[in-house]
Amino acid sequence: MKAITLNRKHLCIPYAAFLILFVILPLLVVLYYAFTNATGEFTLENFISFFSNTNTIGTLFYSLALGIVTTVCCLLIAYPTAYLLARGKFKKRSVLLMLFVTPMWINFTLRITALKEILSLIEGNIAQYPFLNSVIGMTYDFLPFMILPLYTCLLKLDTSLLEAASDLGADKATVFLKVTLPLSVPGIVSGVTMVLLPSMTNYVVLDMLYNSTYIMGSLIGSYFSAYDWHNGSMIALILLVIIFLITLATNRFSDDESSSRGAIL
Amino acid sequence: MKKVLPVFWLCLVLAFIYLPILILAVYSFTDATMVGTEVSGLTFQNYINLFANEELRDMIVGTFVLAIVVSCIATVLGTLGAIGAHYSKRLPKTLINGANEIPVVNADIVTAFSVCVLLIILLGINKDTFVPLVIGQVVLCAPFVFLAVKPKLTQMDNSLYEAALDLGATPSQALWKVVLPQLIPGIVSGFMLSFTLSLDDYFITTYTKPSSFDTISTYVFNATKGSQTEIKTALWALSTVIFLVVVAAVIVTNVVSRRHKEER
Numbered sequence: 001m002k003a004i005t006l007n008r009k010h011l012c013i014p015y016a017a018f019l020i021l022f023v024i025l026p027l028l029v030v031l032y033y034a035f036t037n038a039t040g041e042f043t044l045e046n047f048i049s050f051f052s053n054t055n056t057i058g059t060l061f062y063s064l065a066l067g068i069v070t071t072v073c074c075l076l077i078a079y080p081t082a083y084l085l086a087r088g089k090f091k092k093r094s095v096l097l098m099l100f101v102t103p104m105w106i107n108f109t110l111r112i113t114a115l116k117e118i119l120s121l122i123e124g125n126i127a128q129y130p131f132l133n134s135v136i137g138m139t140y141d142f143l144p145f146m147i148l149p150l151y152t153c154l155l156k157l158d159t160s161l162l163e164a165a166s167d168l169g170a171d172k173a174t175v176f177l178k179v180t181l182p183l184s185v186p187g188i189v190s191g192v193t194m195v196l197l198p199s200m201t202n203y204v205v206l207d208m209l210y211n212s213t214y215i216m217g218s219l220i221g222s223y224f225s226a227y228d229w230h231n232g233s234m235i236a237l238i239l240l241v242i243i244f245l246i247t248l249a250t251n252r253f254s255d256d257e258s259s260s261r262g263a264i265l
Numbered sequence: 266m267k268k269v270l271p272v273f274w275l276c277l278v279l280a281f282i283y284l285p286i287l288i289l290a291v292y293s294f295t296d297a298t299m300v301g302t303e304v305s306g307l308t309f310q311n312y313i314n315l316f317a318n319e320e321l322r323d324m325i326v327g328t329f330v331l332a333i334v335v336s337c338i339a340t341v342l343g344t345l346g347a348i349g350a351h352y353s354k355r356l357p358k359t360l361i362n363g364a365n366e367i368p369v370v371n372a373d374i375v376t377a378f379s380v381c382v383l384l385i386i387l388l389g390i391n392k393d394t395f396v397p398l399v400i401g402q403v404v405l406c407a408p409f410v411f412l413a414v415k416p417k418l419t420q421m422d423n424s425l426y427e428a429a430l431d432l433g434a435t436p437s438q439a440l441w442k443v444v445l446p447q448l449i450p451g452i453v454s455g456f457m458l459s460f461t462l463s464l465d466d467y468f469i470t471t472y473t474k475p476s477s478f479d480t481i482s483t484y485v486f487n488a489t490k491g492s493q494t495e496i497k498t499a500l501w502a503l504s505t506v507i508f509l510v511v512v513a514a515v516i517v518t519n520v521v522s523r524r525h526k527e528e529r
Contacts, residue, residue: 008440012349012361015342015407019364022404026379027367029387081278084271096275098515103282105461105511109485110504114285116489117292117300143282193370201372204467204482208489217374217468224472229382236375247370 027240033233046234056219060238063215066131067200070138074146074195075188077139082150082187083180086157097151104144112208115140119209127210137209138199145198146191153187154180189250197243286508293501298494311502314495321484321499328464328480335402336459342403343410344452348444350411351418365408373405377468380404385473397473405469406462410455417451 037043050056084090085097103111119126119133126133157180165175201217216239223232288300293311295304315321350361368376384390384397392398421444429439467482474483481503488496 008352008436009349009357011345012347012353012357015346015349015411016357016361016364018342018346018403018407019361019367022380022383022400023364023367026376026383029383030375030379033382077278077281080274084275088271095519098519099279100282102511102515103286105514106286106504106507107481107485108465109467109482109489110500110507111286113485113489113500114289114504117289118285120299121301140281140285143278197370197372201374203374204486208486211490217372220374220378224378224381229386232378233382236378239372239375243370243372243375 030233030236030240033229034237037230046231049231050234050238056235059214059216059219063200063217066134066138066215067196069135070142070199071146071192071196073135073139074143075191078143078146078150078191079184079188082147082154085147086151086154100147101144108141109204109208112137112141112205116209127212130206130210133209134206137205138202141202141205142195142199145194149190149194150184150187153184153190157183193246193250196246200242201239286504289501290505290508293498293505298498311498312506314499315502315506318496318499321496321503324479324484325481325503327478331398331402331480332460332463335399335406335463336456338399339403339406339459340410340452340456343407343455344414344448346407347411347414347418347451348440348448351415365411368404368408369412373466373468376404377401377472380469381472392473393475393477395475395478398470398475398478401469401473402463402466405466406459409458409462410452413455413458414448414451417448421447 034046035042035044037045081100085093085100090096115137116126119136123129123133161179161183162175165179166172170178200215201220203213203215203218203221206213206215207218216235219235220232220239223229223235292300292304294307294309296306296308296310297304346361346365350358353361380397380401384400385392390396425443425447426439429443430436434442464480465482466480467486470480471483471486474480479487485500488500491497
């Protein structure tokens, strides 16, 4: 009997080794590079230079603003959509949902190319409204990732709770605000975690739209092309801290099944 | 009357999602080099360029080969990891689950940068061997396979495995013939997810790829920087082709799954 249990457990050894070597170790290396200089000596210089430079601090706040505004826009568009899809009386609900998430399977660079052509047509020079267009671009790119977790969450919502609330005299608005909305928080949380961080770092969207970017991702990109691994690692580390804080803040709201990007399929 | 507003909203959102792609698709059949400019004639030239240009063809084939290789490795690793973790004691299980979450919540660019620093800068592995690229993309994909297989393991009826053992199967036979078939839906969706993640990936590819190799993402990105209109409009054709393939795939899966339900 002992041999059997050992046998099954050992199946995870290759994956565990893989995770240690290529997920955990790289992060430790980034930590090491962030606090050393080119000669390998310990230094706080990268840390200080990030926080004393108005450009990099500005970039941090610009990315945060862009990320938050994009997330709010996605939420405002996705919530009513997911609500109507999950709770509306439509026939062929799954086909309808497919319509909304199909774009996920089209390469995002091609989608942004399409968006850029249309925006240029409407606005003329896109670079005139960088923030507005950044928000449009990011929302366009990440909207399906917000719709899907919200839909899954709203679909499995227990209808008897809603009926009970209205039987007990709550009007429609109250039922929504006091029952539906609180119960859909896990969906909102996993949607937010899927949109907030990418929209703070995906500089490709902005770079394709108007050839220049001012977000955290592009800082890593520019240090990368300048072969400056130490300052690049410091940016990566700061992003990791932000990710950690977001995870910490949202952890208690998320339920296991619909957590993060795992909800896609 | 009550249904008008919801339908209107859904149409509005669909328009936002699809209009750019559809307008680009229409223009891909014309000789215009910019959307909105005057069209003087309809032509398939963009599609001819797409399939005749060797560089474009190699890039598309390369993207798909890479996606298949990466998805296969990620599926095997992630599935084995999920099975092993399921039967492990609490502590190793928590550790693996936790480590598995890191690439999932992490920004792609941080994953890409850290893998690049470890493999290429610190260990000095040559980019041209494709090793850093494949490893990097597996880091991105395998955790999703793990997450796709995990729920199937918890839903699985454990007594079937015990029954197989009682009936004389060896543990590995029982695993292969009893446990694994129950996980197939999870494994398939994990594989599909890996495939789309790999196809869509820009950051890991750009940080770890050989300099002469391009995937669709990196190629399109670089092409928008260039001024070759022939390439640019050929990419409109590519976008249209991919759109049609995806729509066809969605329709086929829907029809197949409906047949499946009817048969039952």
